[in-house]
Amino acid sequence: MTVTVRRYQPSDLGQVLDLWDRAGAMPIGADGLTVDQALDLMSSAESVSVVAESDGRVVGTAIGATVGVVGWLCRLVTVPDDDPSAGTVQRLVDDVEAKFSERQVRKIVTVVSGSGPVHIDLGRRGYAESDGGVFLERELAVAQVAPSTLAELGGRMIGPGLWDELKGMDQVKEIIERRVILPIAQPEVAARHAVAAPRAVVLFGPPGTGKTTFAKGIASRLEWPSIEIQPGQLAGEGPERQATYLAKTFDRILELPSAVVFVDEVEDLASIRGAERKVTPSVANEFLKQIPRFRDVTHHLLVCATNWIGRLDPAFLRPGRFDYVLPVGPPDAEARRAIWQRYVDEITDEPVDVGALVRASERFTPADIEFAARKAAQRAFERELFEGERTRSTTAEFLWAVKRTRPTLTQEIIDDLQEDIRRFARD
Numbered sequence: 001m002t003v004t005v006r007r008y009q010p011s012d013l014g015q016v017l018d019l020w021d022r023a024g025a026m027p028i029g030a031d032g033l034t035v036d037q038a039l040d041l042m043s044s045a046e047s048v049s050v051v052a053e054s055d056g057r058v059v060g061t062a063i064g065a066t067v068g069v070v071g072w073l074c075r076l077v078t079v080p081d082d083d084p085s086a087g088t089v090q091r092l093v094d095d096v097e098a099k100f101s102e103r104q105v106r107k108i109v110t111v112v113s114g115s116g117p118v119h120i121d122l123g124r125r126g127y128a129e130s131d132g133g134v135f136l137e138r139e140l141a142v143a144q145v146a147p148s149t150l151a152e153l154g155g156r157m158i159g160p161g162l163w164d165e166l167k168g169m170d171q172v173k174e175i176i177e178r179r180v181i182l183p184i185a186q187p188e189v190a191a192r193h194a195v196a197a198p199r200a201v202v203l204f205g206p207p208g209t210g211k212t213t214f215a216k217g218i219a220s221r222l223e224w225p226s227i228e229i230q231p232g233q234l235a236g237e238g239p240e241r242q243a244t245y246l247a248k249t250f251d252r253i254l255e256l257p258s259a260v261v262f263v264d265e266v267e268d269l270a271s272i273r274g275a276e277r278k279v280t281p282s283v284a285n286e287f288l289k290q291i292p293r294f295r296d297v298t299h300h301l302l303v304c305a306t307n308w309i310g311r312l313d314p315a316f317l318r319p320g321r322f323d324y325v326l327p328v329g330p331p332d333a334e335a336r337r338a339i340w341q342r343y344v345d346e347i348t349d350e351p352v353d354v355g356a357l358v359r360a361s362e363r364f365t366p367a368d369i370e371f372a373a374r375k376a377a378q379r380a381f382e383r384e385l386f387e388g389e390r391t392r393s394t395t396a397e398f399l400w401a402v403k404r405t406r407p408t409l410t411q412e413i414i415d416d417l418q419e420d421i422r423r424f425a426r427d
């Protein structure tokens with residue numbers, strides 16, 4: 001039985017899929033690739049993909065992809081009944097290695113499963129397990145496919161850690177998790193209970209409580225790109241063009257496979273008093289017209305945030321537009337403790353009485369805590385430079401900084417928030 005190796009052709013597709021299926025590479029291979037991903041790679045112009053053929057039958061595949069001096073060898077698969085004496089693996093690897101050499105590759109990386117014949121063949125050729133390393137992988141959201149549109153819209157992917165960086169605020173987190181994230185992340189369960197994925201939500205609360213961070217955290221949790229629309233920026237477009245510009249922006253956003261669209265300071269767009277808006281009435285109307293479009297598409301979520309919910313046009317907030325209107329209130333003692341702890345851990349290794357900081361910062365928002373923590377760090381830094389004292393921040397520096405930080409929250413703001421929650425909140 002002779003085996004020949006040649007370039008992969010689209011007409012091989014059926015046989016290749018059949019082979020991968022029989023070789024246990026479906027739905028996911030040892031290389032961690034799904035069928036779609038492997039096929040994408042196989043047909044991409046830059047990769048080298050070869051098949052081994054015997055008696056007109058595809059009996060093996062190998063995909064090679066180069067990045068600089070590194071060559072990735074994937075989908076090295078042969079039929080389960082492959083006769084070792086036929087040397088199928090050898091031939092596939094010979095061919096891909098030759099193509100790698102032409103491209104100046106100096107190191108080849110590959111993943112194989114278990115200790116089957118492929119493993120043994122590769123071992124004979126000098127491939128060795130990497131020392132102490134493990135194979136890690138992470139799926140990226142589909143939207144990565146359209147990076148240029150995304151970049152033009154000022155959108156970006158937010159790292160997976162942001163949600164966890166939001167410390168404390170467990171109540172807000174839990175409500176957002178349950179009402180907003182899970183119906184999107186668990187579509188089958190949601191459908192079984194006729195729970196619809198939310199399309200648009202409003203976050204409100206005093207400045208610095210974390211609304212912006214929560215909006216980005218949602219994008220990070222969903223692994224959707226985040227696109228921010230700043231009403232203030234529209235103002236730069238000139239009065240006649242603002243509405244058209246906004247409509248065009250939404251057209252492009254809705255063409256993306258997925259997105260969290262974040263409109264911060266939405267009162268600039270939808271304030272009840274025209275004088276408080278930063279845009280012309282036609283823009284405010286255009287924005288209202290765009291919201292229902294979110295209701296018709298999946299994988300798009302509109303998040304609006306405001307410090308002044310009472311200033312919004314009541315018509316703007318009506319239930320048909322927004323699924324939820326959620327308060328992001330001041331941090332309670334437990335939340336302040338968690339937020340302090342985060343910054344204390346970052347800034348110092350000296351023992352710090354976090355309880356004292358929590359008590360001293362009653363009217364602080366998370367942003368105030370962050371500000372005070374940075375101030376304490378700055379003080380210790382200056383001490384080392386100018387007084388030669390090398391200790392990092394201690395409780396004393398933190399308390400010193402707290403005293404010099406004006407809390408955002410006042411009794412009036414807290415009372416107003418309670419009233420706003422009573423009048424506007426919908427969770």
Ligand SMILES: Nc1ncnc2c1ncn2[C@@H]1O[C@H](COP(=O)(O)OP(=O)(O)O)[C@@H](O)[C@H]1O
Pocket residue numbers: 165166167168169206207208209210211212213214339342366367368370
């Ligand atoms: N729960 C939290 N834990 C830690 N830091 C927080 C938290 N909430 C907010 N912050 C920090 O406080 C600052 C202000 O938050 P931000 O989201 O901009 O507030 P808002 O949009 O409500 O004005 C940011 O630097 C953010 O990192």
Ligand SMILES: [Mg+2]
Pocket residue numbers: 208211212213264305
């Ligand atoms: Mg904000």
